[in-house]
Amino acid sequence: MTTINVTVDGVSYADDVEPRLLLVHYLRDVIGKTGTPIGCDTSNCGACTVLMNGSSVKSCAVLAVQADGAEITTIEGLANGEWHPLQKAFNAEHALQCGYCTPGMILASVDLLQDNPNPTDEQIRDGLEGNLCRCTGYENIVRAVRRAAQAGAGQ
Amino acid sequence: MTATAERPAAELGRARTRKEDARLVTGQTSWTDNLVLPGMLHMAFVRSPYAHAKITAVDVSAARKLPGVVAAFSGADFAEEQGSLPCAWPVTPDIVIPPHPPMATEEVRYVGEAVALVVARDRYTAADALASIDVTYEPLQPVLDMKTALDDGAPKVHDTGNKSYEFVFPAAGDIDAAFSGADVVLEREYRQQRLIPCAMEPRAVLASWVGDDVTLWSATQIPHVLRFAIAAFFGIPEHSIRVIAPDVGGGFGSKLQVTAEEVLAVLVSRRVGKPVKWTESRSEGNMTVHHGRDQWQRIGIAADRDGRIRGLKVDLLADMGAYLMLVTPGVPLLGAFMYPAIYKMDAYAFKCTGIFTTKMPTDAYRGAGRPEATFAIERIMDELAVELGMDPFELRERNWIKHTEFPYTTIAGLTYDSGNYEAATARAKELFGYDALRAEQAERNARGDSVRLGLGISTYTEMCGLAPSRVLGSLAYGAGGWEHAAIRMLPTGKVEVVTGSSAHGQGHETAWSQIVADQLGVPFEDIRVLHGDTQVSPKGMDTYGSRSLVVGGMAVVGACDKVIEKGKRVAAHMMEASENDIEFTGGRFQVRGDPEQGRTIQEVALATFAAHNLPDRHEPSLDSDATYDPENFSFPHGTHLCAVEVDTETGMVKIRSYVAVDDIGKVVNPLIVEGQVHGGLAQGIAQALYEEAVYDDAGNLLTTTLADYLVPSAADLPSYVTDRTESPAANRLGVKGVGEAGTIASTPAVVNAVVDALRPFGVRDVTMPCSPERVWRTLTEARAASSDGGAA
Numbered sequence: 009m010t011t012i013n014v015t016v017d018g019v020s021y022a023d024d025v026e027p028r029l030l031l032v033h034y035l036r037d038v039i040g041k042t043g044t045p046i047g048c049d050t051s052n053c054g055a056c057t058v059l060m061n062g063s064s065v066k067s068c069a070v071l072a073v074q075a076d077g078a079e080i081t082t083i084e085g086l087a088n089g090e091w092h093p094l095q096k097a098f099n100a101e102h103a104l105q106c107g108y109c110t111p112g113m114i115l116a117s118v119d120l121l122q123d124n125p126n127p128t129d130e131q132i133r134d135g136l137e138g139n140l141c142r143c144t145g146y147e148n149i150v151r152a153v154r155r156a157a158q159a160g161a162g163q
Numbered sequence: 164m165t166a167t168a169e170r171p172a173a174e175l176g177r178a179r180t181r182k183e184d185a186r187l188v189t190g191q192t193s194w195t196d197n198l199v200l201p202g203m204l205h206m207a208f209v210r211s212p213y214a215h216a217k218i219t220a221v222d223v224s225a226a227r228k229l230p231g232v233v234a235a236f237s238g239a240d241f242a243e244e245q246g247s248l249p250c251a252w253p254v255t256p257d258i259v260i261p262p263h264p265p266m267a268t269e270e271v272r273y274v275g276e277a278v279a280l281v282v283a284r285d286r287y288t289a290a291d292a293l294a295s296i297d298v299t300y301e302p303l304q305p306v307l308d309m310k311t312a313l314d315d316g317a318p319k320v321h322d323t324g325n326k327s328y329e330f331v332f333p334a335a336g337d338i339d340a341a342f343s344g345a346d347v348v349l350e351r352e353y354r355q356q357r358l359i360p361c362a363m364e365p366r367a368v369l370a371s372w373v374g375d376d377v378t379l380w381s382a383t384q385i386p387h388v389l390r391f392a393i394a395a396f397f398g399i400p401e402h403s404i405r406v407i408a409p410d411v412g413g414g415f416g417s418k419l420q421v422t423a424e425e426v427l428a429v430l431v432s433r434r435v436g437k438p439v440k441w442t443e444s445r446s447e448g449n450m451t452v453h454h455g456r457d458q459w460q461r462i463g464i465a466a467d468r469d470g471r472i473r474g475l476k477v478d479l480l481a482d483m484g485a486y487l488m489l490v491t492p493g494v495p496l497l498g499a500f501m502y503p504a505i506y507k508m509d510a511y512a513f514k515c516t517g518i519f520t521t522k523m524p525t526d527a528y529r530g531a532g533r534p535e536a537t538f539a540i541e542r543i544m545d546e547l548a549v550e551l552g553m554d555p556f557e558l559r560e561r562n563w564i565k566h567t568e569f570p571y572t573t574i575a576g577l578t579y580d581s582g583n584y585e586a587a588t589a590r591a592k593e594l595f596g597y598d599a600l601r602a603e604q605a606e607r608n609a610r611g612d613s614v615r616l617g618l619g620i621s622t623y624t625e626m627c628g629l630a631p632s633r634v635l636g637s638l639a640y641g642a643g644g645w646e647h648a649a650i651r652m653l654p655t656g657k658v659e660v661v662t663g664s665s666a667h668g669q670g671h672e673t674a675w676s677q678i679v680a681d682q683l684g685v686p687f688e689d690i691r692v693l694h695g696d697t698q699v700s701p702k703g704m705d706t707y708g709s710r711s712l713v714v715g716g717m718a719v720v721g722a723c724d725k726v727i728e729k730g731k732r733v734a735a736h737m738m739e740a741s742e743n744d745i746e747f748t749g750g751r752f753q754v755r756g757d758p759e760q761g762r763t764i765q766e767v768a769l770a771t772f773a774a775h776n777l778p779d780r781h782e783p784s785l786d787s788d789a790t791y792d793p794e795n796f797s798f799p800h801g802t803h804l805c806a807v808e809v810d811t812e813t814g815m816v817k818i819r820s821y822v823a824v825d826d827i828g829k830v831v832n833p834l835i836v837e838g839q840v841h842g843g844l845a846q847g848i849a850q851a852l853y854e855e856a857v858y859d860d861a862g863n864l865l866t867t868t869l870a871d872y873l874v875p876s877a878a879d880l881p882s883y884v885t886d887r888t889e890s891p892a893a894n895r896l897g898v899k900g901v902g903e904a905g906t907i908a909s910t911p912a913v914v915n916a917v918v919d920a921l922r923p924f925g926v927r928d929v930t931m932p933c934s935p936e937r938v939w940r941t942l943t944e945a946r947a948a949s950s951d952g953g954a955a
Binding site: 026028029033036037041042043044045046047048049050052053055082083084086087091095098099100102104105106107108109110111114129132133134136137138139140141142143144145146147148149150 | 180181183184185186187188189190191192194196197285286287361362363364365410411412413415442444445446667668669670834835837838839841842843844845846868869870874876877878880882883905
């Protein structure tokens, strides 16, 4: 067991974890952050994407011990009094159906807009290549990210 | 006019954003894997590494001794109670339905079949303990090729052999005469590759017993069917079973199943006396969630020189996989009705042989039988157009049912209620810029451009809204096709809508609220939709086959009618008027000719709750329910056009533009409808270009991860142009199904475009998925075969 100190959605935690424990299992099973889902076991789908020190990571590809000292933002901590512009945009553009990929898609989009506040549609598509959605065909996800960008989400 | 027309249609057609989204965009979801119960244990499975083998020994003793392991079981430990997973669709009287134990006991027949399990205090301990279970196998020959599976001396999947059934569609017209007298006869063979549904939420199950009662949470599309099946086939009284489908992360047919893991969670939880949860990994899911498609299609078409179709012959080989699951054998039969599509003809013949192989069973996947049929007919229509030297649109129009001819009974015996193929096609051609693209294609072909342009057409229709119960009965299906709904009028005027259809991304909570808001004249915000729990919604046939709106939505309307009828009596009594003089409009009961006098439905609900002054013998309730059995299927149609650019040096296919014009009747929520079309297109395009479940020569699945099984990303797919035409269906709401249309329509549009691009090189077909390698090889072979070495 190794002790880690992590801040998740603004709350600090100290836990003893097995060195092999995946960050996503730490979030879900140890501290109950079930808003972050698991869609695969090979880091292909991106459903488990969270922000670690401000950058998007696939939390199934990070060990909990690697997050020692880190600040994690999950979908549960993204809203700040009101929904984040990306949460609003995903709702407004109907960019989700079953919603399983949505937490990862939104957090990957946060990172995308941080890097490029005014992306073209092609840049949005390329930027979200690591996040799979089976419901929407991506059209409305692209529209939502574009809408959030226009609302200044990446500024 | 209908009652709908009497009520103001404020909500129908309005692009409401979804009620569901509030929890989904904030992570407040209740996926099955999120659930934790006190004392809950985790289950993990040892699965067969062989496609076909005898099990000679299973030793779980070492696993049982590991710290944190509560129990370990082999199939033999449940031999007395695990029974056989059900097949609800015995399509012929002599169909072979082999026993299908949830855990194998004597023989395994596909890689991934469960042979033993561990129950432990956490998921890591359970996974670790699997390595301590010893299973001894005696390998047998796999059966991997449908075409040789019926040969003499072929190894047998089951002792009864490799044929499950042969289904022959009732004769329609004189097929021999149609073919023998025809000017042109074309015969083709198409391959429907095996697909993996890949809903983003992996399957998950949690079973918990309290006394003699069990609650089963499952990521399922079919909580009601599942409850019935567990009662009917596994000896647990129906009234002791509660099934809950909480938030479910997509299905596409893959969660229309009664699975080994669901049954075993129930049985194992009872055995160990604790709640038991199982959540699959993606690689486990790719191996053991039922697959889709997997057919060889031989199709023949006979036509006159002027393009008139005389007859159509279809002969299918359909891969059942190792066992028949819930509707495995019936999937190709749904296609049997659809090969004639929108076309008129003199004769039609259809035969399907269901074949066992040592692979994961197939079953319903978005479209289920209808994408396969639509692909084959729309592909061969393009080939026939080339053979006749006609424009592919001209050939289609020569044969399709004119809009003035509806209702029209097809050669396959379906009566299409409405449609306007002319209108959808005209609109699609306009949006697509068809003539300009054809001109560009000719120019690029003439100058020998290395990147060729191809245009693909799909003028599809489909049958959905499953289904009229009588029709299902005539096809030997094991249940009806009705749907149930209930309306509860709460004392404060709020409304609860209980629906038997079970949403897993479709947006029922929003769309049903819109329907009820119109029907009862209550605010959209005052309505809550309940579904997916057999204790809350006790009756239902669940969600699949594009049935929710056209069947379940109509049940909701029926329940609203009854609420209004009850309310009229109460309102008449309150206003001291005759019930016959009461009309209901805009949420208000009023006396005809005296609109000043009126009571709102909320006032009537409160008065009914108080029950102080109701008509004699009037029960103090407005609550009502209705069960709706459709009289016919729903027949959406449309015209999809795809332009691709094919790099003849690399084989890379890029979709340049895609236009989808769909006629799905009236629309409740255009935002939701457009989303369904987009997602459907993506899945159909994925079959055309990217996805294929691949087994090696030993029967190992090679595409177990999303790195090998290519579910497309945003970067792999185009932007879509969508539009609608509208010919209202013959139901009260005037609606048709939309969930599967995009998937059904798009696959042939894309492949027709790829073949169209390569036709100058002598290419007549490209087998799906049209990957760069496959396109390049096809092109290389065609160039080698042409006498001039391939200059085109």
